Amino acid sequence: MRVGITGHEALSDLTEMLVRGRMWQLVTSYGSYQLVGVGCLRPGPETWFAQAVLEHGGRIEVIVPAGGHRRGVPAGEDWPAARRRLLDLAGAVHRLAPGPTGGRGDDTCHALVGTVDELIAVWDGRPGSEPARVVEAARRAGLYVQVVWPDGCESPAA
DSSP, X not given: OEEEXXXXXXXOHHHHHHHHXXXXXXXXXXXXXXXXXXXXXXXXXXHHHHHHHHHHTOEEEEEEOSSOEETTEETTOOOOHHHHHHHHHOSEEEEOOOGGGTSXXXXXXXXXXXXXXXXXXXXXXXTTSHHHHHHHHHHHTTOEEEEEOXXXXXOOOO
């Protein structure tokens, strides 16, 4: 089962605790031998998900935007050691080709939706955010979407 992840960044400590707990429940509901977690390793839910998948015995794959990268790390980003380690543990790294060469460019949304069977969205349900855009695309594609936003979570600052 290929499961994608999207979610809000810059969440509060309380929200992180609640989301991590629910995410662990979801991850462990899949057989570890068949689970492949797919995401971009952005800070927050995408990184937490990758860690949970690996701890459960699954595999991860990473989607890297075309916006310039060296060894899978987008240009200009200083990735913490924990995220670099996750990138090194990925079974596959999908680097998006620039749009002018016929690739998807930085359209990680459609690349993610096109490579998974289901989607987990750490999303407060409000329109206009990156998670909202990915959820909309996933639903249009007919994917099952599991929204993770436990009671007590705090929406990120606008």
